Amino acid sequence: MNVRIGFIGGGNMAEAFISGFVNGELILPSKIHVSDVNKERLEYLKNTYGINVHETNVSVVLNSDIVFLSVKPQVMKAVLEEIKEALTPAQVVVSMAAGYPIKKIEETLGDDKKIVRIMPNILVKIRKGVIALTHNYRLLDEELSTVKEILSDCGEVVEVEEKLFDAVTAISGSGPAFIFLTIEALADGGVKAGLPREAALKLVTATIVGSAEMVRNGEHPEVLKDKVTSPAGTTIAGLSALEERGTRYSFIKAVEEAFKRSKEISELIEKL
Ligand SMILES: NC(=O)C1=CN([C@@H]2O[C@H](COP(=O)(O)OP(=O)(O)OC[C@H]3O[C@@H](n4cnc5c(N)ncnc54)[C@H](O)[C@@H]3O)[C@@H](O)[C@H]2O)C=CC1
Numbered sequence: 001m002n003v004r005i006g007f008i009g010g011g012n013m014a015e016a017f018i019s020g021f022v023n024g025e026l027i028l029p030s031k032i033h034v035s036d037v038n039k040e041r042l043e044y045l046k047n048t049y050g051i052n053v054h055e056t057n058v059s060v061v062l063n064s065d066i067v068f069l070s071v072k073p074q075v076m077k078a079v080l081e082e083i084k085e086a087l088t089p090a091q092v093v094v095s096m097a098a099g100y101p102i103k104k105i106e107e108t109l110g111d112d113k114k115i116v117r118i119m120p121n122i123l124v125k126i127r128k129g130v131i132a133l134t135h136n137y138r139l140l141d142e143e144l145s146t147v148k149e150i151l152s153d154c155g156e157v158v159e160v161e162e163k164l165f166d167a168v169t170a171i172s173g174s175g176p177a178f179i180f181l182t183i184e185a186l187a188d189g190g191v192k193a194g195l196p197r198e199a200a201l202k203l204v205t206a207t208i209v210g211s212a213e214m215v216r217n218g219e220h221p222e223v224l225k226d227k228v229t230s231p232a233g234t235t236i237a238g239l240s241a242l243e244e245r246g247t248r249y250s251f252i253k254a255v256e257e258a259f260k261r262s263k264e265i266s267e268l269i270e271k272l
């Protein structure tokens, strides 16, 4: 695809996307541009992925058709101020900053700009991400299709109303961290029961991937759970220990707290 992609901020999420694109089918490394205040980071990204690196954010804007904003929310305002003169209404800006609303971006860049807001997750790195998307309706249909096609190379794109972004952030944005913690904890249990760490991790990971796949195929998690749970068996012994410790509620609370924090960040940004 003959589209130049820029990343302003070359941290964890930018790298996840870059890795997804470089291993994907649409974007050549020579079409990817990235800037970061950290020169070592740029050196690393250039050496690892063979992409173009730039010492200024403006230089990335001048070399891109689609500009991803992949800096932390608190840096966004300064970055937007820095690039606004270089941006043209023909370019598309894609922001992934948690809690940063489109209207706040428009406040700095002007409301003639084509703006897409996404909430991706780290799984874009292996092209299995979830990417929630909304936009400011300034993009032409074919431009929106191109953005969606490019993002789809890194995972599943779901169009969501902007008012639901805090909830999406709590589930699919932060969600991988909740699952990584679960994997680690279950593997610890396996080690406690005598399994070597590597074997425990392998067993847990395969079990989680397979379980998710069965639910994805349309089976209800509760029905599946009951099929595993024999009367007076091992599973009910484990499940009752989880229920006794409030694990189910802990997960509900984790999502609720992440949601609340996302709203808090949005409200703080609103006031800036
Ligand atoms: N990490 C994750 O799983 C997710 C992160 N996000 C969002 O993605 C954005 C980036 O997050 P991460 O990659 O985790 O953060 P990060 O801290 O790993 O990356 C940010 C990068 O921006 C660079 N930077 C700082 N100031 C800059 C400036 N003025 N100009 C250019 N570069 C600058 C930093 O050196 C750093 O490399 C955030 O807004 C976050 O809310 C969204 C979804 C998931």
Ligand SMILES: O=C(O)[C@@H]1CCC=N1
Residues within 6 Å of the ligand: 098, 169, 173, 174
């Ligand atoms: O923790 C955070 O704020 C970001 C947003 C979603 C995942 N990481």
